[in-house]
Amino acid sequence: MRPATVLAVTDDADLARELATPLTHAGLTVTTCANGLEALDHLRATPADLVIADVKVRVIDGVQLCRVLKSEEFRRHNRIPVLLVSAAYLNGMIEPLAREVGAFGLLRHPFEEADLLATVEGVLAAPTVPPANPAAAIASSGRVLIAEDDPDIVESVRAILRTSFEVAVAADGEAAISALQENPYNLLIADYRLPRRDGLAVVRWAKERHPFLGVIMMTAYGSEELVTELLRSGADEYLRKPFDLRLLPDLCRSVLRKVDLRQLNHQLQRRDLDLIEAHARIVKSERLAAIGEVALAIRQELNNPLTVLQGRADLLLEQTDGLSDAAREDLRSIRDTALAIWDLLARLGALKDDRTVPLTAALRMTDLR
Numbered sequence: 473m474r475p476a477t478v479l480a481v482t483d484d485a486d487l488a489r490e491l492a493t494p495l496t497h498a499g500l501t502v503t504t505c506a507n508g509l510e511a512l513d514h515l516r517a518t519p520a521d522l523v524i525a526d527v528k529v530r531v532i533d534g535v536q537l538c539r540v541l542k543s544e545e546f547r548r549h550n551r552i553p554v555l556l557v558s559a560a561y562l563n564g565m566i567e568p569l570a571r572e573v574g575a576f577g578l579l580r581h582p583f584e585e586a587d588l589l590a591t592v593e594g595v596l597a598a599p600t601v602p603p604a605n606p607a608a609a610i611a612s613s614g615r616v617l618i619a620e621d622d623p624d625i626v627e628s629v630r631a632i633l634r635t636s637f638e639v640a641v642a643a644d645g646e647a648a649i650s651a652l653q654e655n656p657y658n659l660l661i662a663d664y665r666l667p668r669r670d671g672l673a674v675v676r677w678a679k680e681r682h683p684f685l686g687v688i689m690m691t692a693y694g695s696e697e698l699v700t701e702l703l704r705s706g707a708d709e710y711l712r713k714p715f716d717l718r719l720l721p722d723l724c725r726s727v728l729r730k731v732d733l734r735q736l737n738h739q740l741q742r743r744d745l746d747l748i749e750a751h752a753r754i755v756k757s758e759r760l761a762a763i764g765e766v767a768l769a770i771r772q773e774l775n776n777p778l779t780v781l782q783g784r785a786d787l788l789l790e791q792t793d794g795l796s797d798a799a800r801e802d803l804r805s806i807r808d809t810a811l812a813i814w815d816l817l818a819r820l821g822a823l824k825d826d827r828t829v830p831l832t833a834a835l836r837m838t839d840l841r
Contacts, residue, residue: 508532614658645669
């Protein structure tokens with residue numbers, strides 16, 4: 473494998489190690505960034521021969537990072553091949569997105585070390601990065617809010633989207649926030665420069681309250697710094713004016729699919745937490761049951777000695793002569809202690825049969841087809 477520089481983008485420490493260790497042993501130089509924003513900052517200062525990006529990374533995911541690297545604003549990075557890493561159960565959702573944004577390939581995780589090395593070698597050996605191959609449009613619907621003060625742009629965008637989406641319009645930033653407060657929307661298309669409150673302020677406000685809202689920013693001013701700021705503020709995609717209106721419906725669908733993916737990831741993370749908590753409860757139950765088993769064994773061993781101890785104490789206490797008050801008090805204490813030990817072992821032994829624990833709540837299945 474020829475010497476090369478690889479940028480791995482993931483916030484999963486295990487995945488970072490799975491990528492870096494074999495690639496470093498193969499003679500490649502590997503740098504790891506925790507998210508897409510860090511990757512963009514790194515690439516602006518240091519070139520790379522290959523980007524390997526996790527599709528589940530937070531802040532800016534691998535799909536979004538790939539599209540940005542293929543954009544006009546990052547044209548000096550357009551030819552860097554991007555290899556997306558996806559968990560096997562997400563492949564059906566990721567494949568069309570990967571094609572749309574021009575990713576070189578999709579690496580399924582978990583993977584074998586040999587498969588990783590062979591894939592990376594194939595990418596680095598390719599003479600050119602293949603052009604983006606947009607996936608066929610997938611029928612989608614949703615509520616779209618357009619925040620734009622130019623009536624001509626508003627009418628053009630509304631005309632191209634109205635056949636597939638329910639479209640509403642806000643002429644300034646305050647109107648956009650009011651609309652988001654009053655009605656639920658799936659997607660916000662906002663101009664960077666809006667009267668009364670600018671587009672970035674609207675996006676920041678919206679993402680704090682509606683984290684799964686899709687956002688497309690429109691701007692007439694394109695630069696690496698501005699794009700990074702838009703993405704940092706919560707935009708999923710951006711359009712530099714003027715843009716081809718015919719591409720907008722597919723871009724909207726792409727963003728909505730990414731929103732669906734984020735929601736799925738969130739649900740899976742919640743499910744993982746539920747399973748972890750359920751496992752902890754099961755372990756606790758098993759430990760209590762083990763205590764019960766031990767208590768039963770101890771009770772069986774101590775049953776006869778405790779019976780004898782209690783019986784002898786009672787017999788001695790029935791004697792009317794020959795015992796001082798102090799001796800009688802000691803005998804009562806011995807008898808009561810024997811009874812207390814017996815009761816404690818009985819209650820501990822009951823844990824052996826108490827095995828019912830609450831598990832995770834039932835989950836609803838979604839047919840991804």
